[in-house]
Amino acid sequence: MSDRLLEVRDLATTFATAGGPLPAVGGVSFDLNQNETLGIVGESGSGKTVLSRTIMGLQPRTNVTVSGSARLNGFEVVGASEEAKRGIWGTEVAMVFQDPMTSLNPVMRIGKQIDEVLRVRLGMDKAAAKARAIELLELVGIPSPVERYRAYPGQLSGGMRQRVVIAIALACSPKLLMADEPTTGLDVTIQAQILNLLDRLKSQLQMSVILVTHDLGVVATRTSRIIVMYAGRVVETGSTRDVFQNHRMPYTRALLESSPKVASHSHTRLQAIPGRPPNLMKLTAGCAFAPRCAYATERCHRERPELTAAEGPGHAFACWNPLPTTRGAS
Template sequence: MTTTTPEAAVPNPPGSTPLLEVRDLVTHFRSPRGLVQAVNGVSFSLQRGRTLGIVGESGSGKSVLSRSIMGLNPRSTSIRSGQVVFEGRDISDLDDSAFRELWGKQMSMVFQDPMTSLNPVMRVGRQITESLRHHLDMDRDQAKQTAIELLRAVRIPEPERRLRAYPHEMSGGMRQRVVIAIALACGPKLLMADEPTTALDVTVQAQVLDLLDEQRRDRFMGMILVTHDLGVVANHADEIAVMYAGRIVEKAPTSVLFHHMKMPYTQALLRAIPRIEMPSHTRLDAIGGRPPDLVNPPAGCAFSPRCPYAQERCFVDAPALQVDPADPSHSFACHFPLESPDQVPPAKPMEVA
């Protein structure tokens, strides 16, 4: 691994240990086709009360990364190395029973599809109270009261009545609120949200993102928001890490990232989003091709086959994640970053298809 660790440069409040520190995390899977290099040396750290947005296309390894941190990957087929340090304790080698103590109480997760992450034959109330009673040893009444408060906190109207409802009796947005309530139930310090709004309508998406933000602030949690849409994290993350082919290719505080984008890939992701202010029928800058095969990743920079700025060097020599000399909070993995004098204008138009 040629990854440098730019963590030292991240302005941590002095003397505080980060809530979560991931060091050179690698997760590979054995598959019939060969070794899938899903996560390939990822490092970052997260403070309590802050949100890290992880952005990438499907196949970039972002979901595997979040599951690796949570200890949710099947052990039998995965090979992993590197460290996941949670509150100063290395949790990367814990077994399932040790993880069970962490899940819910210390860290919890909100999944993409609220329909499949809720048990369809169990009333919503029981799904919430179950972990309360198990983890926090509450009695039935206490658990019920807490559940009502949780539902109220996630803005579900008539929480007393909703406790008796089954998931299929609720709308998609309501179900995702229930999932969030379950995730918050035992007061976790880390909330992992894996594409929490992808299955939802735009109107509901805005509400759910605001809700997550508010809860993160109120409960002083660290949050990791995994998404494929830069639009989602623009207003909801303190820091953004862009992933490509199992690596972080650019990482910076949100406003720095949007104002001084270095990676052509980040730029391409941003430009692919249709904007409301564009006139109708504006041709979109689509990224041609698709993410590389993680079994046989290309030599050199993984983005080079799709990169409009790629030069010869990019196809042979993989760039390491390096810190921007002008801004120590910003790191990127590119030989010819945007705004740099070495960069040549794109030989081909951005769009391939």
Template sequence: MGTEKQEELLQIKNLAISFYNKSGEVQAVRGISYTLHKGEVLGIVGESGSGKSVSSHGILRLTPDTGKVKSGEILFHGKDILKMSRKELQELRGNKIAMIFQDPMTSLDPLFTVEYQLNESLKKHTSLDAQARKKRMLELLTLVGINQPERRVKQYPYEFSGGMRQRVMIAMALSCDPELLIADEPTTALDVTIQAQIVELLKELKEKLGMAIIFITHDLGVVSDICDNIMVMYAGKVVEEGTSRQVFYERKHPYTEGLLSSVPKLDQKKDEKLKPIKGNPPDMSHVRPGCAFAPRCGCAMHICVKEEAPMCELDDTHKVSCWQVVRHEMEEQKR
């Protein structure tokens, strides 16, 4: 899915976020960097605990009180979000950058109608009068595929199915025409059919509105059809990044291979078992030297448990942090 390189919208530079408890420091995000262009869709994938959601919440400075941004910059149109005032942040959140949170079942307030909750966002971030806001609400619900919007807008969240609630959440996120939409596992609580519908909806909205999207998920199968670029995270770090095609068909990191091998395939035989990644993710409160994936990797070398591999640039878009790749590239250069 080729995208012409547009203007840089978001730049993350060496972002590190830690949480603190009685046991000490938990290093959730350990120095990640990436650039997102206007109109681009970036997929961030990895197991639970890899730092995907924490890094995205950090963009809007929604890190809980127990967390702290230790280092880095988050540049939106060249301006560092980490240095913004409270007023500037309020103008940014929901207006320029919007977010769809993980669970549609709990993201909407059950005590208020959909109309009240949509109206709240429009009232805060726009100068529309009551009549114009009502018209905008109906437009938004129609845009996300909710039939009979005049009737549905008066209803409470419990009267909607999981898929419809997620559509309402997307409508709320789009209410102020954001330049960037962060979708934090928007399909996790939904069945496979509804998942496909939500992904298709986001694709259509991206084409219509021209906004950039950060799509966070643990399932590579979900992002295959929507993302221009994919970033694979493990233990708070980026282990591989590239175009959607490169990550799916030219993947180099054993962890990326493991994620793809654990996804069921349509042509899979009935007696063929899935290949899960052995072992468990590391304890981020006790980060050991070397590659964090080494204890679970079938091709780990001695150096893997001692030193972390540098990010190896295979070409302009494809980068991998793995000693096997470094060794292969060194052997190629000798020939």
């Protein structure tokens, strides 16, 4: 049997806006295997959240068109009814968002919020749900879980709240956990703790994880493969090693040089990526990065490069004038 959990093919999400169609995700394809951790990285506005939500089947009901395919453990998410999707939310796939406060109800004790999921989704009775909720709080590393069960979200620190959100996401034992900027806004020590927790849970519970972030430093040691997104498309993908050490697309390098963690390790000076992300409603026929790219030639402005295979396993990049390969150089 194949160990493939998720197959995404030419997935595209376009919003109808007052200013015209906004292609937030413009045809993305990738696969994810069981027990694998995939990083999705890109600047703010590159389409990471819309892609993640589309894979879960969580879009606004109106003003959105989705095409292509996202098959999760054989279930086609694109075009599925709300009712059918409710059947996979929690059990097949669960999502942890950036701001735990928006996922938690501020006026409900955290224990109750976990209980509710267990009772509604798994049909547990009150006592069983409480026991399991306390177990889940313990699993995500919350000290004194019996006491914390009765706490309100506002009585916990940001890091502890994110642990509660993770506990809720784990309640129905999903096969895939999607974490969208799960540590953005938390201080550095707490960030590392949450990322270590996700790592531990992935192995302990044999899940697959998609880690979505604007900061390549976050995915450096925690993913086996990375997808780099720009303007709603994949512009480079490969093993984490290839993306870090043998990237061919200038935007990937720019992202690396703008990551505080990566730049400080490599003693590179931290550099903001010059220029601004493109207006998705005014994309031209060429490479979307061309207006900001130091290597752009006339062809780049005219014709969009497709993903092309590189030397490494699964490594591909979209660029007419790729950076030289470092394979075989060291």
